Amino acid sequence: MTTATDIDILVSEVGPRDGLxxxxxxxxxxxxxxxxxxxxxxxxxxxxxxxFVPASLLPQLxxxxxxxxxxxxxxxxxxAVLVPNLxxxxxxxxxxxxxxTLPVSISETHSLKNLRRxxxxxxQEAREIGALIASLPAEQRPSFEGGLSTxxxxxxxxxxxxSKLLEIAEALMEAGCDEVGLSDTxxxxxxxxxxxxxxxxxxxVGDHALSGLHLHNTRGxxxxxxxxxxxxxxxxxxxxxxxxxxxxxxxxxSGNIVxxxxxxxxEAMGLRTGIDVEALLAVRGILADAVPSEPLYGFTPDAGLPxxxx
Amino acid sequence: MTTATDIDILVSEVGPRDGLxxxxxxxxxxxxxxxxxxxxxxxxxxxxxxxFVPASLLPQLxxxxxxxxxxxxxxxxxxAVLVPNLxxxxxxxxxxxxxxTLPVSISETHSLKNLRRxxxxxxQEAREIGALIASLPAEQRPSFEGGLSTxxxxxxxxxxxxSKLLEIAEALMEAGCDEVGLSDTxxxxxxxxxxxxxxxxxxxVGDHALSGLHLHNTRGxxxxxxxxxxxxxxxxxxxxxxxxxxxxxxxxxSGNIVxxxxxxxxEAMGLRTGIDVEALLAVRGILADAVPSEPLYGFTPDAGLPxxxx
Numbered sequence: 028m029t030t031a032t033d034i035d036i037l038v039s040e041v042g043p044r045d046g047l048x049x050x051x052x053x054x055x056x057x058x059x060x061x062x063x064x065x066x067x068x069x070x071x072x073x074x075x076x077x078x079f080v081p082a083s084l085l086p087q088l089x090x091x092x093x094x095x096x097x098x099x100x101x102x103x104x105x106x107a108v109l110v111p112n113l114x115x116x117x118x119x120x121x122x123x124x125x126x127x128t129l130p131v132s133i134s135e136t137h138s139l140k141n142l143r144r145x146x147x148x149x150x151q152e153a154r155e156i157g158a159l160i161a162s163l164p165a166e167q168r169p170s171f172e173g174g175l176s177t178x179x180x181x182x183x184x185x186x187x188x189x190s191k192l193l194e195i196a197e198a199l200m201e202a203g204c205d206e207v208g209l210s211d212t213x214x215x216x217x218x219x220x221x222x223x224x225x226x227x228x229x230x231x232v233g234d235h236a237l238s239g240l241h242l243h244n245t246r247g248x249x250x251x252x253x254x255x256x257x258x259x260x261x262x263x264x265x266x267x268x269x270x271x272x273x274x275x276x277x278x279x280x281s282g283n284i285v286x287x288x289x290x291x292x293x294e295a296m297g298l299r300t301g302i303d304v305e306a307l308l309a310v311r312g313i314l315a316d317a318v319p320s321e322p323l324y325g326f327t328p329d330a331g332l333p334x335x336x337x
Numbered sequence: 338m339t340t341a342t343d344i345d346i347l348v349s350e351v352g353p354r355d356g357l358x359x360x361x362x363x364x365x366x367x368x369x370x371x372x373x374x375x376x377x378x379x380x381x382x383x384x385x386x387x388x389f390v391p392a393s394l395l396p397q398l399x400x401x402x403x404x405x406x407x408x409x410x411x412x413x414x415x416x417a418v419l420v421p422n423l424x425x426x427x428x429x430x431x432x433x434x435x436x437x438t439l440p441v442s443i444s445e446t447h448s449l450k451n452l453r454r455x456x457x458x459x460x461q462e463a464r465e466i467g468a469l470i471a472s473l474p475a476e477q478r479p480s481f482e483g484g485l486s487t488x489x490x491x492x493x494x495x496x497x498x499x500s501k502l503l504e505i506a507e508a509l510m511e512a513g514c515d516e517v518g519l520s521d522t523x524x525x526x527x528x529x530x531x532x533x534x535x536x537x538x539x540x541x542v543g544d545h546a547l548s549g550l551h552l553h554n555t556r557g558x559x560x561x562x563x564x565x566x567x568x569x570x571x572x573x574x575x576x577x578x579x580x581x582x583x584x585x586x587x588x589x590x591s592g593n594i595v596x597x598x599x600x601x602x603x604e605a606m607g608l609r610t611g612i613d614v615e616a617l618l619a620v621r622g623i624l625a626d627a628v629p630s631e632p633l634y635g636f637t638p639d640a641g642l643p644x645x646x647x
Contacts, residue, residue, distance in 0.1 A: 185645030215643040217605035218564050246643075247598040247636030248605075250561040254528050258568075288557040295527035295558075326557030333525045333556075335495030 034301040036293050037263045038286060039073040039239070040066055043094070044109055045283055046271030047087050048078065050321050056090045058317035060097050063104075065313055066268065069306035071286075073105040074098065075128070075265075079115035095122040109174075111142055116156040120169065127160075129153055130174035130210065131199065133192050134181035137212070141176075150198050157203020173199030173207040174241065178224060180215030192224065193231045206236040208263075211252065214245020218255035225259045239263035242284050244270065249284035250292055257298070264289060269311055270324030285325040287311075295336070304332060344611040346603050347573045348596060349383040349549070350376055353404070354419055355593055356581030357397050358388060360631050366400045368627035370407050373414075375623055376578065379616035381596075383415040384408065385438070385575075389425035405432040419484075421452055426466040430479060437470075439463055440484035440520065441509065443502050444491035447522070451486075460508050467513020483509030483517040484551065488534060490525030502534065503541050516546040518573075521562065524555020528565035535569045549573035552594050554580065559594035560602055567608070574599060579621050580634030595635040597621075601642070614642060 043063060047054055054062075063074055076098045077091030091108060098106040107126035110116045119127050131149050132138035138149060153173065160168050175196060180186055196207050209224060221240070229237050240256045242249050242265065253264050267283035290302050308328055315323060353373060357364055364372075373384055386408045387401030401418060408416040417436035420426045429437050441459050442448035448459060463483065470478050485506060490496055506517050519534060531550070539547050550566045552559050552575065563574050577593035600612050618638055625633060 180643050180645070182644055185643070213643070214640060217602055219606035245636060245640045246601060247595065248560055248602050250558055251564045251602060254561045254564055285557065291556060292527055292558050292561060296529035326555060330524060330555045333490050333495070333523070334492055335490070 033299070034072070035262070035298040036257070036300055037072055038290055038293070038300050038302060039075065039107065039263055039265045040071050040268060040286055041075040041241070041265045041283060042267035042269070042271050042286070044075040044078050044088065045265075046267040046269075048085055050087070050271065050318060052318045052320055053087055054317050056093060058313060059090070059094050062268075062310065062313045062317070063094070063098050064101065065310040066307070067101045067104045069310060070300070070302035071307075072103065072301060073107055073126070073263075075107040075109065078109040078111070079118040079122075080109075080111050092118065092122040095119070095124050099123050099125075110156070112144075112152045113155040113159065116159055120159065120163065120167070124169050126170045126172065127156070128172045128174045128208070129156060129199075129204075130176045131195055132176040132181075132212070133187050133195055134177040134184040136183040137177045137181050140183065146195065150195075150202060153199055153202035153204070161203060170205045171203060172239075173202075173204040174210050175199075175207055175228070176210045176212045178209045179211045179217075179220055180213055182213050189224075189227060193228065196228050197231050200232050200236060204236075206238060207232055208237070208239040208241055208265075210241040211243050212241075214243040214248075216242065216252045217248060218251050221252045221255040222259050225256065225261065234260075239265065241265040244282060244284045250288060253284060253289060253292070266290075268307075269314055269328075271314065271321065282324060285327075287325045288327045291327040291332070295333075304336075343609070344382070345572070345608040346567070346610055347383055348381060348600055348603070348610050348612060349385065349417065349573055349575045350381050350578060350596055351385040351551070351575045351593060352577040352579070352581050352596070354385040354388050354398065355575075356577040356579075358395055359592075360397070360581065360628060362628045362630055363397055364627050366403060368623060369400070369404050372578075372620065372623045372627070373404070373408050374411065375620040376617070377411045377414045379620060380610070380612035381617075382413065382611060383417055383436070383573075385417040385419065388419040388421070389428040389432075390419075390421050402428065402432040405429070405434050409433050409435075420466070422462045423465040423469065426469055430469065430473065430477070434479050436480045436482065437466070438482045438484045438518070439466060439509075439514075440486045441505055442486040442491075442522070443497050443505055444487040444494040446493045447487045447491050450493065456505065460505075460512060463509055463512035463514070471513060480515045481513060482549075483512075483514040484520050485509075485517055485538070486520045486522045488519045489521045489527075489530055490523055492523050499534075499537060503538065506538050507541050510542050510546060514546075516548060517542055518547065518549040518551055518575075520551040521553050522551075524553040524558075526552065526562045527558060528561050531562045531565040532569050535566065535571065544570075549575065551575040554592060554594045560598060563594060563599060563602070576600075578617075579624050579638075581624065581631065592634060595637075597635045598637045601637040605643075605646070614646075
């Protein structure tokens, strides 16, 4: 969520969380700091820097508290984290994260496999997180987002019923979420569906409680889906530098949409992101040095910017 | 251009022309026939099967007359070809092509480098082709399209003036074209520009004389640009199976949008293409066998169709 008026679209970088969580080589803390610093310097206003999950499950993100503490020192940067439960939210609050996202798989099969929790259990965590945040002094409260995962379909269940999506979205708002976001965890979304589901969910949560999309490019439709979102008033788009990442629990799902390609598209369309594309492209060097075995994706980085692109 | 009422969008396969013209290994005539046969059997209604250019310039397409003769035997298939000049058009008429496209680079610099002709020279060819077609008995007349190349920007000139685009579009219609198509030869297009230029050109040529887009995926925006086209009423979209091809004279330009990904997007959106996606995916095997050294692109082929996709 952005309140800035000097940008049109908030590009939220999720690579340090969603990208890193799916790769094997551990990125050293110093490289994460360099990455976050460089993206912020390029103009990125929000970065999901990690996830408060048990270190035994995701050693890659074991240093999330330190990353949050560091990222908080960067002026103007919204420091976001993912949390799987109340315990994670407590750690996030302790560390001083500005924004907390609790993912809830609309597919209960996926929820059981991913978080080992039923919908009832996840929603109970959501209510407890809501109560925790409400108990804090106003100036210490992070914003709280419910991430509607597998909203566009599930690799285990297939199509997702609208009724289930709306039920979970409503329950998350009642639990105390400030907003919900639609997440194409499995790369199943298409542009017509993006428009339809954004409108449908807004009918339940209100227009201002759904501003963001988390899209994957699994079947090449990532930017088309982002465009569809723009056309129904979406103002926050998640993306991962070099397309690092994806959901390791959704077989066949490849990475997030590529930050570089997304920012190029938006800026080429005349939508202000606040991001310097050339500076953003240069940040790839940090990834290449820190995790040299990982492929770096993106079309714009390979092709270069158009002649005369300002 | 489609007159069929049982499909919503005509996907025009250009791989046998645009794809093959940019690769080195020569595809044997029998493989071309097998490719065209298999795509038509999968439901593809229009295929650009070759180009009538001197064999010395493009040995890959030296058998275009034979390919046209063969493709004409497939019921219901529109057999399209590219021609660079009157001489090519005469050969196309002789071979019995149903549709002829004359590309005109809106960037005169690109025109000089690509076709070695000024705008005045290309427009003179267009008028002569128009006269040739007008001289034929009605039942033998191919449809005649002017391809507005580098419409979205040029790797040599940079941005293209609207006035130049409109001037060439109008001149092509006056020369006898049935319609014009916008071509993102260089992969410079963005969705806002697609909408703007479609509307602008239609203001000059009329709504019914611009139904098609030829898009590249150079910067990853191909399908987003296609979606933008759909939203302003575009009904014909060019694509290349496995993303083969591109423009060898536009440095840095990679391939056409991938037919498989485009058809998946359209069908997922509920737009009827008449094409069986599974059958289309199987056609890749013919390319893999015939030109094994060429990379085959596409996200949907790698990821597979979503669970429950009908």
